[in-house]
Amino acid sequence: MSSRTDDVTSVASDEVLAQIALSRDEYELAKERLGREPTHVELGMIGALWSEHCGYKHSRPLFRHFPTEGPQILTELGSENAGAVDIGEGWVVVMKVESHNHPSAIEPYEGAATGVGGIVRDIFAMGARPIALLDSLRFGPLDDPDNRRLFSGVVSGIGGYGNCLGIPNIGGETVFGRGYGGNPLVNAMCVGIAPAGTLVSATTAAADNLLMVVGADTGKDGLHGATFASVELDEASAERRPAVQVGNPFLEKLLMEACVELVQEHSDWIVGLQDLGAAGLTSAAIESAVRGGTGVRIDTDAIPRREAGLTPYDVMLSESQERMLALVKPGHEDDVRALFERWELTTALVGVSTDDGLAHIVGDGADVAAIDVGLLTEPPTYEGEAWQDEAAAALAQFDPASLPDVADAGAALLQLLGSPNIADKSWVTRQYDQQVLTNTVVVPGSDAGVVRIKGTNRAIALCTDGDGRAVQLNPRAGAARTVAEAARNVACTGARPLAVTDCLNFGNPERPQIYYQLSQAVLGIADACRAFETPVVSGNVSLYNETPDGPVTPTPVIGMLGLLEDVAKVVPMGFQAEGDVALLVGAGLAQSAGSLGGSEYLAVAHETEAGPVEVDLTAEAALVDFLVAAADDGLLRSAHDVSGGGLAVAIAECAMANGIGLDATSAELGSRVDASLFGESGNRTVVSVEPGKLAAVEALAASKGLPLVELGHAGGNRIRLGAGLDLPIDQMAAAYREALPSIMA
Amino acid sequence: MRFAVLVFPGTWSDGDCQYALRDILGHEADLIWHRESSLDGYDAVIFPGGFSYGDYLRCGALARFAPIMAAVQRHASRGRPIFGSCNGFQILCEAGLLPGVLMRNDSLQFRCEPQYVRVERADTGFSSDCREGQALMLPISHGEGNYHANDETLAMLQDEGRVVFRYCDAEGVVSGASNPNGSRDNIAGVLNAEGNVLGMMPHPERASEALLGGEDGLSIWRSIIDRWG
Numbered sequence: 017m018s019s020r021t022d023d024v025t026s027v028a029s030d031e032v033l034a035q036i037a038l039s040r041d042e043y044e045l046a047k048e049r050l051g052r053e054p055t056h057v058e059l060g061m062i063g064a065l066w067s068e069h070c071g072y073k074h075s076r077p078l079f080r081h082f083p084t085e086g087p088q089i090l091t092e093l094g095s096e097n098a099g100a101v102d103i104g105e106g107w108v109v110v111m112k113v114e115s116h117n118h119p120s121a122i123e124p125y126e127g128a129a130t131g132v133g134g135i136v137r138d139i140f141a142m143g144a145r146p147i148a149l150l151d152s153l154r155f156g157p158l159d160d161p162d163n164r165r166l167f168s169g170v171v172s173g174i175g176g177y178g179n180c181l182g183i184p185n186i187g188g189e190t191v192f193g194r195g196y197g198g199n200p201l202v203n204a205m206c207v208g209i210a211p212a213g214t215l216v217s218a219t220t221a222a223a224d225n226l227l228m229v230v231g232a233d234t235g236k237d238g239l240h241g242a243t244f245a246s247v248e249l250d251e252a253s254a255e256r257r258p259a260v261q262v263g264n265p266f267l268e269k270l271l272m273e274a275c276v277e278l279v280q281e282h283s284d285w286i287v288g289l290q291d292l293g294a295a296g297l298t299s300a301a302i303e304s305a306v307r308g309g310t311g312v313r314i315d316t317d318a319i320p321r322r323e324a325g326l327t328p329y330d331v332m333l334s335e336s337q338e339r340m341l342a343l344v345k346p347g348h349e350d351d352v353r354a355l356f357e358r359w360e361l362t363t364a365l366v367g368v369s370t371d372d373g374l375a376h377i378v379g380d381g382a383d384v385a386a387i388d389v390g391l392l393t394e395p396p397t398y399e400g401e402a403w404q405d406e407a408a409a410a411l412a413q414f415d416p417a418s419l420p421d422v423a424d425a426g427a428a429l430l431q432l433l434g435s436p437n438i439a440d441k442s443w444v445t446r447q448y449d450q451q452v453l454t455n456t457v458v459v460p461g462s463d464a465g466v467v468r469i470k471g472t473n474r475a476i477a478l479c480t481d482g483d484g485r486a487v488q489l490n491p492r493a494g495a496a497r498t499v500a501e502a503a504r505n506v507a508c509t510g511a512r513p514l515a516v517t518d519c520l521n522f523g524n525p526e527r528p529q530i531y532y533q534l535s536q537a538v539l540g541i542a543d544a545c546r547a548f549e550t551p552v553v554s555g556n557v558s559l560y561n562e563t564p565d566g567p568v569t570p571t572p573v574i575g576m577l578g579l580l581e582d583v584a585k586v587v588p589m590g591f592q593a594e595g596d597v598a599l600l601v602g603a604g605l606a607q608s609a610g611s612l613g614g615s616e617y618l619a620v621a622h623e624t625e626a627g628p629v630e631v632d633l634t635a636e637a638a639l640v641d642f643l644v645a646a647a648d649d650g651l652l653r654s655a656h657d658v659s660g661g662g663l664a665v666a667i668a669e670c671a672m673a674n675g676i677g678l679d680a681t682s683a684e685l686g687s688r689v690d691a692s693l694f695g696e697s698g699n700r701t702v703v704s705v706e707p708g709k710l711a712a713v714e715a716l717a718a719s720k721g722l723p724l725v726e727l728g729h730a731g732g733n734r735i736r737l738g739a740g741l742d743l744p745i746d747q748m749a750a751a752y753r754e755a756l757p758s759i760m761a
Numbered sequence: 762m763r764f765a766v767l768v769f770p771g772t773w774s775d776g777d778c779q780y781a782l783r784d785i786l787g788h789e790a791d792l793i794w795h796r797e798s799s800l801d802g803y804d805a806v807i808f809p810g811g812f813s814y815g816d817y818l819r820c821g822a823l824a825r826f827a828p829i830m831a832a833v834q835r836h837a838s839r840g841r842p843i844f845g846s847c848n849g850f851q852i853l854c855e856a857g858l859l860p861g862v863l864m865r866n867d868s869l870q871f872r873c874e875p876q877y878v879r880v881e882r883a884d885t886g887f888s889s890d891c892r893e894g895q896a897l898m899l900p901i902s903h904g905e906g907n908y909h910a911n912d913e914t915l916a917m918l919q920d921e922g923r924v925v926f927r928y929c930d931a932e933g934v935v936s937g938a939s940n941p942n943g944s945r946d947n948i949a950g951v952l953n954a955e956g957n958v959l960g961m962m963p964h965p966e967r968a969s970e971a972l973l974g975g976e977d978g979l980s981i982w983r984s985i986i987d988r989w990g
Contacts, residue, residue: 182773
């Protein structure tokens with residue numbers, strides 16, 4: 017090929033390789049496969065697509081462990097922008113969760129906002145209409161003003177972008193812990209729906225189709241963003257602010273409307289649609305070409321620019337937001353242009369698919385790249401060495417029985433209710449529009465958000481869950497427990513768990529201790545997804561979450577989709593009526609001290625983050641089956657998962673929801689009161705039933721082999737549990753509701 | 762009855778309003794793009810919520826220049842009903858069809874939550890299906906809903922009985938504690954002098970179905986239908 021001479025000399029200095037996070041060995045491998053020195057543009061493209069963020073070098077070999085197939089699953093894991101699940105009555109759900117951790121650490125508002133923008137594009141790139149957002153957020157402790165700044169900025173950014181788009185935020189979680197200081201985790205999940213059979217792939221499909229870039233003009237923003245996401249944060253990271261993009265949600269709203277209209281009403285004009293996310297045009301065009309089995313020819317001079325002086329390299333690697341790549345059948349370019357113009361959006365014809373398998377890039381009147389698309393998308397993969405960190409292993413050996421039992425259970429419960437991890441999160445969720453699109457049946461604050469599907473009787477239940485502390489102590493069991501909690505959360509609404517999307521937030525996988533956490537957690541997720549028959553349909557990996565203080569707490573985040581076939585059968589969280597019988601289903605009332613392992617109680621009351629973490633997936637699956645069947649039979653008045661803070665917090669939340677208390681003074685709490693009240697070993701759910709349905713509920717639990725304990729009766733304005741716990745709802749609610757506002761005031 | 766639900770770039774409650782009027786209440790409701798120039802044949806015009814033109818300037822400030830607005834002014838001058846909620850209220854104020862402005866919430870944060878509003882006047886075309894003093898639960902969802910007008914305008918609105926809704930608590934008590942955004946005199950919704958244009962920050966379309974948590978919004982739609990349908 018003809019090439020400018022400056023492209024082939026000294027292109028791969030150590031400095032250049034560091035900038036694109038490519039190792040010398042990887043460079044040599046690329047050179048060998050190419051049979052020559054890569055040009056400057058080619059090297060940039062290799063660096064971006066071989067980054068962990070795009071290439072999944074350290075994680076791809078692990079994905080084979082995930083169950084990925086099921087009768088309801090319509091896409092192959094990793095094959096499309098997001099996973100698609102059949103929910104019946106002619107509708108499919110498209111979903112994915114993604115991280116924007118590093119950008120949010122540097123610039124919290126824009127980092128979080130563009131994280132939302134990116135995940136929403138992944139959904140409408142398939143032609144689905146986004147109908148729900150969720151998030152999963154982690155920050156360092158709020159006594160540090162910098163963590164308050166990050167928390168406040170991230171929440172504003174998620175709200176600022178999602179609210180403008182008109183997509184409700186219907187659930188999520190916010191967690192604080194020392195292991196997230198300086199490296200917050202900002203995971204956003206988007207869920208869309210489309211009529212069955214209408215989804216579009218991100219593919220060139222065949223040679224001679226047209227590549228049209230739609231939406232925002234291209235600038236230098238976000239250059240090397242994919243690379244930035246794939247290195248550790250350090251003191252100089254703040255200087256990477258240019259790698260953080262700036263969002264324009266208004267433009268994205270127009271782009272969303274136009275793209276949904278294009279796919280749903282004019283699918284005969286296009287062969288594919290793809291978003292420009294990490295690694296920008298490079299990733300969008302190359303991945304589409306690989307799927308289509310074609311090459312591409314792109315003229316970077318044809319890209320509309322927002323600033324002068326952009327080189328072909330800049331154009332290929334810019335991560336300017338709010339751009340899409342439409343793959344258009346020849347002859348329909350004017351139709352597509354007119355559709356986008358009606359939405360006040362510009363289009364540019366930038367290339368064509370070819371039959372030579374090459375990414376052929378021209379710019380400034382010269383050939384700047386001609387490289388096999390397969391080479392770009394087949395980075396080397398690594399199965400790292402793995403061994404458990406000795407300190408973490410020692411922490412898991414800690415026996416909570418060595419601590420004294422709780423002396424004042426009421427005081428401990430109030431302390432827990434006022435701790436930021438358990439306290440009411442309205443300070444967060446009221447900054448998000450939760451109801452636009454008028455589908456939200458259950459708003460944030462319950463176990464899972466529920467949105468109905470208009471035109472059907474159906475609804476979907478959605479939640480995100482993570483439990484970094486448990487994963488730190490026991491990566492495999494902790495990750496499985498995370499999936500179990502998500503399944504329970506969805507099932508508490510009455511929905512049957514259907515599918516999972518995951519975001520794996522870990523440190524540097526090149527370190528054996530981290531690779532151990534990552535690989536074990538993947539196995540744990542796989543174990544649990546098999547137990548619940550919830551295949552993994554999509555996901556994202558965020559590695560290199562490290563600061564000079566060390567790696568982030570390992571935190572796989574699970575996004576769970578559940579289906580309610582009859583929305584009228586949705587089960588609320590809180591107690592509904594005086595006189596109803598409250599029951600504890602699953603593992604019994606009396607718990608051993610071991611169930612406090614990794615609990616919020618140990619962290620808050622004893623400043624201890626240690627102890628055993630275990631999971632019984634057979635029992636967890638039976639509990640989920642029970643909840644779904646009981647809801648379907650109309651047996652339950654309420655259901656609430658026992659998780660952070662244990663049984664006492666769960667009952668307090670059931671009571672605070674509608675101001676209806678509980679008298680369970682005769683409940684036998686066992687020899688370790690703290691474990692029974694505050695243990696989090698999972699597999700426990702509080703339900704309430706009308707007295708007349710008690711026998712049917714008992715029979716159902718027995719048929720699933722599940723223990724069931726009668727706690728007492730709903731009613732009054734206090735909760736009384738066993739001999740030691742007696743608190744008025746008002747007092748609990750004050751501690752619970754005022755905690756975050758007073759910290760953030 | 763035929764409703765025109767206006768759609769500006771960035772509007773997002775258009776489909777929700779259409780669903781409430783057409784699918785729940787059984788009336789005709791068409792989405793009308795901002796580039797249209799005629800509202801002929803429509804009995805009522807709805808300005809839905811959203812972020813018209815991104816609201817990067819002042820909320821609603823650009824929408825008033827949209828091509829459809831000439832037809833809206835004609836519709837108003839003929840005494841035909843116009844209802845705006847959220848961004849629709851902001852646009853009606855910017856377009857001079859209603860007095861006052863909506864400023865940033867005093868919390869400096871977006872607020873989406875259930876909110877009660879007290880019906881101050883039950884004899885308008887937008888509230889006749891309500892009882893005076895009734896507390897309606899209507900969700901709010903806005904960053905700039907802090908209603909402001911100068912003292913003279915406020916006195917005029919009060920004297921002429923044009924404050925139709927005020928933020929209150931569940932018992933209908935109007936106080937600083939029940940004011941979600943810092944609005945002067947807890948004002949949630951106001952009427953024009955002729956009684957045919959009303960704007961309010963809350964979202965009645967989000968309170969039009971028991972499944973979604975409440976039906977108090979139906980009173981507002983039914984009032985419009987009773988008076989002008």
